[in-house]
Amino acid sequence: MAELSLRGIVKSYGDLEIIHGVDLDIKHGEFVVFVGPSGCGKSTLLRMIAGLEQISGGELRIDGQRVNETPPAKREIAMVFQSYALYPHMTVYKNLAFGLETAGLPHATIDARVKRAAEMLKITDYLARKPKALSGGQRQRVAIGRAIVREPKLFLFDEPLSNLDAELRVQMRVELSKLHADLAATMIYVTHDQVEAMTMADRIVVLQQGRIEQAGSPLDLYNHPANQFVAGFIGSPKMNFLSGVLAAASQQSLRIDLSGGGAVEVPMPPGPLSVGEALTLGIRPEHVVTADGGLPFAVTLTEQLGGNTVVYGTLAGGQSLVAQLMGQAAVKRGETLSVTLPPQCCHVFDGRGRAIGTVTQ
Amino acid sequence: MTIAAGTQATGATGRSPGRDWGRLMPFLFLAPWLVGFVVFTLGPVLASLYLSFTKFDLLRPPTWIGTDNYVRMFTADYRFVQALKVTFTYLLFEVPLKLAFALLVAVILDKAVRGSGFYRALFYVPSLLGGSVAIAVLWRQLFDGNGTVNRVLLWLFGIQGPSWISNPDTAVYTLVLLAIWQFGSPMIIFLAGLRQIPQDLYEAASMDGASKWRQFRRITLPLLAPVIFFNMVLQVIEGFKAFTPAFIISGGTGGPVDSTLFYTLYLYQEAFAYFRMGYAAALAWVLLIIIASFTSMSFLTSKYWVHYEDDGR
Structure with missing residues (x-):
């Protein structure tokens, strides 16, 4: 040794x-x-x-x-x-x-x-x-x-x-x-x-x-x-990166408006960030959830892996998103799903790509 | 049914002119080479085989004498024995020394030394010039009694050297030196072989603690064995065929005292000095058999010392 x-x-x-x-x-x-x-x-x-x-x-x-x-x-x-x-x-x-x-x-x-x-x-x-x-x-x-x-x-x-x-x-x-x-x-x-x-x-x-x-x-x-x-680099399929701006900040949370529509309230302190600053929101495909009342997600491709289904598509505004759904989800190309991005699973990166902080997983 | 249909299709004779022409066409295209091969290679080879059993002096028609030429060669011709002795002595020194020198230079050039491309070309030049009459004449000047070698010896050490070319004990070795000097061709082949050995084998060996010498002995030499074998066979064949330097340096006599009487030079003398064409043809066939035997022996023994990549056993 x-x-x-x-x-x-x-x-x-x-x-x-x-x-x-x-x-x-x-x-x-x-x-x-x-x-x-x-x-x-x-x-x-x-x-x-x-x-x-x-x-x-x-x-x-x-x-x-x-x-x-x-x-x-x-x-x-x-x-x-x-x-x-x-x-x-x-x-x-x-x-x-x-x-x-x-x-x-x-x-x-x-x-x-x-x-x-x-x-x-x-x-x-x-x-x-x-x-x-x-x-x-x-x-x-x-x-x-x-x-x-x-x-x-x-x-x-x-x-x-x-x-x-x-x-x-x-x-x-x-x-x-x-x-x-x-x-x-x-x-x-x-x-x-x-x-x-x-x-x-x-x-x-x-x-x-x-x-x-x-x-x-x-x-x-x-x-x-x-x-x-x-x-x-770590994780497969790789993490989704969605561009947005810091719309509002409090001591406990940040509200990020995504480009093309939709917003996510992330429970983390803003640190050095200021309102109006461009940010990147990161979320892993396995954390994306289909739920009513979420963001519209237009499916362009699906991959059936047996144990789970990888769904490729775009959000409103054309931002690419990959979702990994458990089991054999019956999702077809051309379909529009409704997805939510659980705030507790989100990562926030500043304009230089540095992580602002990660909420508890 | 099929046969009948075929017969009908080719007409009453069973052949069509178009098909005959099609069969002939490849031979027509091959004809220039075939004619050349038969007239200039196969014909002379067979003729020389026939002539080796005859007495023939170019002026009179050949006379069939059976195996007399061969019997004389092996029982009553001391110059034939001398020619073999000279040729084997030459080969014994020339082939290993030339290969070793070529390998040494190739190993040095294989390292990324600055200007290695230039040196590679430079070292190849003697191979282009070495077989020429001019270089043989130059060699004579170098190793003569008053030649450059002796002048350098006198200047450096105060030694008056002999005439290396006129001395029967040293004459053949000057020719060995001349042959070694033409190391360019095997060197280029060695260099190509060395480049084929993966670098990571040396890296693995250096991690294993092998010194450069051990790496050379245990990795380079075994992996280069097919190239060494190829070069060796080529050099042995070339060595048996050596003629020009001995002819020029000895003035065509094979002297002094037959000490540079190479086999090919003796063959030439018999054919064109004494016009014993039948005997010369017999000498040529014996040379062919000797070369073929050496080559076969090399191939037969190669399995014990040559490693080939595709032999996984």
Whole structure:
């Protein structure tokens, strides 16, 4: 297990700075997921922790030791690559044993560790095969096994499930979570898939354009997004954003007039907001409710998922809205529903996208 | 029923002129190549096979002598043995050294060094020039008694070197050096092979603690094995066919004391100096068999040391 401390971590290529001073602490045994859209710098940050990319500025400490200049092998870190990076000319056994042989461990120790990892990952039957003769899921297990055998202080995963099909991804997700529980090791996991992040993480770090937007537990990010980007990134289908203005404010509530008609009274103090200021109201699709006397919602598309129905449409004034209704709702394209936006589920963002506050869920 | 209908449709003879023309058309298009192949390749190959069993001096018609040429070659021709010895010595040094040097330069160029494109082109130039008569003449100047190499040795270390080309002990090695200098072609192929090795394998190995040398030995070399094998087969074949440098440097004699008597040079002498065309044809066929044997042996042993991506076992 390892404890990590990132202080003002910067990555530049020439004059181009792509990671802008990241500060983050990761505790012993924590499963931290870096999540963000493509190009946000999450993989670069991971590679800097691994030692595969030089750190342009700031300080990286593992268990209190500064490791900025320490070569990858000396950091006691193992990494699982997106492409698996298995040595194609070696058998599974040799792939698993390579790092241990390099470290000069006795043959008996290598054999024991390889066999234990293979058993744990259920790949014992494939030890004599070469990677080409394995399925995607089996290869992924070998890649994880290669990390496990080294008994590192810290595991890094760079989008390890992105090459697997949907079913296998779900299965491997569960297995990785189990593995984390079994090994109780510190793990950092990079993904662009927010479902992976939500289901596996102890803590999610949302990145955008080389900056941390928010770090916190999955439910913390879901319930209390710090800004519009995090609110939109976490949750599927993504949160609805409706533009409006602050029509009235009291100590306990805000009345927001939506563009195109309709108003919502949100029970939260106005903070620094002033009446007449442009705002964005956020509400998750699963919180939109159909009820008489609400806002007219013209349906343009429905998706039946069996357990629930996702309804796409527009409110008066043309603002797009997505509603996720429980069960198999009999809603057709062209129909107009009446929907309400429960005030206690609403999020309010100011003109710069910062959350004003979130009411109790 | 179907057969009867078919017979009716093609008329009384069962064939139609249109269909015949259609069948001929592809051969007409192929004709220029077919004629060239038969007249300039297949014909001469078969003719040389026939001539290898004859006595033929270009002036008189060939006389059938059975296997006499082959018997003489393997029982009574010490120059044939010498030619084989020289050629094998040359191959033994030239192929591994050239491949090793080409691989070394390719590995250096594979790193993103500034101006690597320029160096790649520069290092390829000797391969374009190396087989030429001019370079062979230049080589003679370099390794002669008063050549540049000896002048440099004298200037740097005060040593008066021998005439490397006139010395039977060293002459063939000057030709080995000339061949190594033409490393451009295998280098380009190695470079292409190196670019095919995924970078993340090296990253995984460096996470595993492998040094650069271990990465080269355990990842680069095995994954490059198909390219090394390809280059090796090509270089062995090229080595057997080496002719121009030996011809120019020795003035066509294979001297001194037959020390540069390459197989092809001996074959040339038999054919065009002594006009023993039948014997030369037999030498050519033996060379073909030697090259074919080496190539087959390489392919047969390759499964033990060449890893192919599509072989998952």
